[in-house]
Amino acid sequence: MRRKISLLFNLVFFIPAVILSIMVWKDYSGQLEDQITRELSAERELFFLDHGNKALGITQADDSGLKGELYDVKTERLIKEIPLYSNIHSQVVAAYQNGRLLLVTNNAEDRLMMNMIDSAGTVQELAQGQLNLSGFVDSNVYSWRGRVIVFGTDNKMPYIAEVQQGKLHKVDLNDKELLPSRPISIYPVRESLESGAALPMFQLSLHDGRTAYISGVLNDQGLPLTYVQKSEDGPFDVEKRAAHQFAEQYGRDQKELLKVDIEYPQQARYYDAAAEKWGAVLPTPMPVYQAKLYLLNEEETLIVGSNTKDEAEGHVLGYLYNEKTKQFTDVAAIVSLLSYDQLDDPDLYFYKDAGEDVLYYSNSAAPAAWMNVREGGFGLLYPEKVTQWQLNRAEYQKSFQTFMAYFKQGNETVVNWVIWIIIPLLMFGVAVTLPLILNRIYQQKLKRGVTTTGTIIQMSETGTYINNQPLVRFRVRFQDEGLTKEVEIKKVLSHLDQVQVGDLVTISYDRSKNKALFLSWSDDIPSDTGRN
Known part of the structure; x- marks a missing residue:
């Protein structure tokens, strides 16, 4: 009866565990639903690779600013996630070169990142921290006829850089062999970056007060073409003369x-x-x-x-x-x-790598498409479709794996849940196993002792109560090996037990320790022990 009451008492402690289990499940389910909601609301800019067989979706990431998700279009399977480090503006300039996609972003340290990505998801970062850019990416980085052109200042010194055929070339414009005076500032000639111009150009203000122009395209020596304002140049002629000279030097026909x-x-x-x-x-x-x-x-x-x-x-x-x-x-x-x-839409871009058969277009948060201009095949992909591919992944489904990922976060709810699971389990375990352990110890003591009969010659309460029952000190006299001995035994005595001095009792006596235990008829008496 006492054991049943003890077990019932321990089971009461499972009530907080049950309540917390419900709270943990709701919290886990809520976090999963929040992740799904974020994915559904996230904007994705799409780019195709591998002649339309692969698709790269670019979206916000918690740790790096942006991330790329490379998918196999036919199987809808995620191939790889690619971190694309970006600052809070999350601007991207793209180009295709040699069958690979070049994505330019600006990281939190104002350093340009140039990630060249192939169809397998292999990434080559070209900039390697060389290009400092404190402005906006779309104001300082341009894609012109497949090339990527960058201008900016590094340690207050203007520079220009170009990525062509997957290779980055940077030119420090503070070079006396390039310009006769130190450049102070650099600005793009906007009209030269559009159709109707032979080459892109940049205007420089020199330290000596003159104006200079450089081409945005580098020559075979990896240097820009230059034109420095002459004394006979009028304020409206210098830009035109620079453009004409650059077109001639670069061999580009200005007439058509x-x-x-x-x-x-x-x-x-x-x-x-x-x-x-x-x-x-x-x-x-x-x-x-x-x-x-x-x-x-x-x-x-x-x-x-x-x-x-x-x-x-x-x-x-x-x-x-x-x-x-x-x-x-x-x-x-x-x-x-x-x-x-x-x-x-200013976010609509068309791309075609020189020598390739595929024409691509992308549009921020809108469909992307591709077309094989030689064979005529084409494809279209909506951001919502890629979002569904994302949500079909295992980490967005309720499962043991996603629950364990949630559990490892160790938030306050999880910690409390674990504590309230352990407490009743320990108490329940103790309630079940402790009597077994004590009984085993009792049986081992019996095996070490010999069984004999003694007489209670003295008894007194110790003042200790266990389960509201007194612990009584008994003194028992008995015969062992022809000698009269006395031993002290403590035992919890029920108020219902009628025990008094002079009663005969059966004990198990351990000669090596001079200790004894009371025996009842339910105790197993070792077969190798005799009675005196």
């Missing part, structure tokens, strides 16, 4: 550049930048109105626009134009997936 006519219906025309004269309309297979031009690489430009003069009445069409062969390739398969309004 492409530019969108500012006059209605805004078609793409040839443009003579040297003479500042418009030429004929670019003879696309079908007329393209309200046109947009995208400079893809050294040889190719994409022309996208409407098939009607009023874009609201038509649909989007586009052609890939090879400026060397003068050939057109219809790419309506993917550009027609865009509305005309989307063509005005």
Whole structure:
């Protein structure tokens, strides 16, 4: 009966454990649901790799600012997560070079990160901390015809850098062999980064008060072309003369550049930048109105626009134009997936690596697409689809693995739960095992003793109570090996037990320790012990 009451008392301690177990499960489920909610609300910018077979989604990360998630499009399986260190602005400039995707970000220490990523998820970081950038990425980093051009200042000294064919070249502009006077500041010539210009240019203010220009494209020696203002240069002529000189030195024809006519219906025309004269309309297979031009690489430009003069009445069409062969390739398969309004989105970019057959486009938090311009195949991928791929992963499902990941966080709820699981388990274990242990000890004592009969000659209470029953000190006299001996035995005595001095009792006497135990009929008496 006492044991049942003790067990019931211990079971009461499981009540907090049960309550805390429910709280832990709700907290675990809530955290999992919060993760799913964050993934559903996260914006993803998508890029294709490996001719559309792989997709890289870029989204926010807790530890690095941004992260890339590389997926196999056919199996929808995550291949690799790639940290893309970024500051709070999370700006990215992208380019394709040699079949790899180059992503430029600015980390928390104002150092540019240039991650070149291949279709297997292998990452090569090109910058290696060389490029300091205290401004915004999209103000200091440009993708021009597949090249990536960077300008900035390092220790107050202007520099320019270029990534071409997967290799980074940085030029310190404080070089007396490059410029006659120390440069103080550097600014991009915005018009030179658009169509209608032969080369991108940057304007420098020199320490001696003169103005200089450098090309954004480096020559075979890894240096920019330079032009320093001459005394005869007027304030409106110096930029034009620099552009003309750079085009000649670089071997680029200024007479057949492409530019969108500012006059209605805004078609793409040839443009003579040297003479500042418009030429004929670019003879696309079908007329393209309200046109947009995208400079893809050294040889190719994409022309996208409407098939009607009023874009609201038509649909989007586009052609890939090879400026060397003068050939057109219809790419309506993917550009027609865009509305005309989307063509005005500043986050819409088209990419085509020189020598590759695949044209890509990406748009922040919008679909990405690819097209094999030689074979005609194409594909489209929405950010919501990639989000679903993410949520199908094991870490977003309720399972033993995700619960253990939550458990290892060791938050306050988990710690309290563990404590209240251990306490009743220990108490329950003690209640069950302690009597067994004590009984085992009792039986071992019996085995060491001999059984005999004695007489209680004295008894008195010790003043100690166990379970409200007194612990009584007995003195027992008995015969052992022909001698009269006395031994003291303590035992808890029930109020119901009628025991008094003079009663005969059976004891087990341990001669080696001169100690004895009372025996009852339920005790197992060792077979090798005799009675005196």
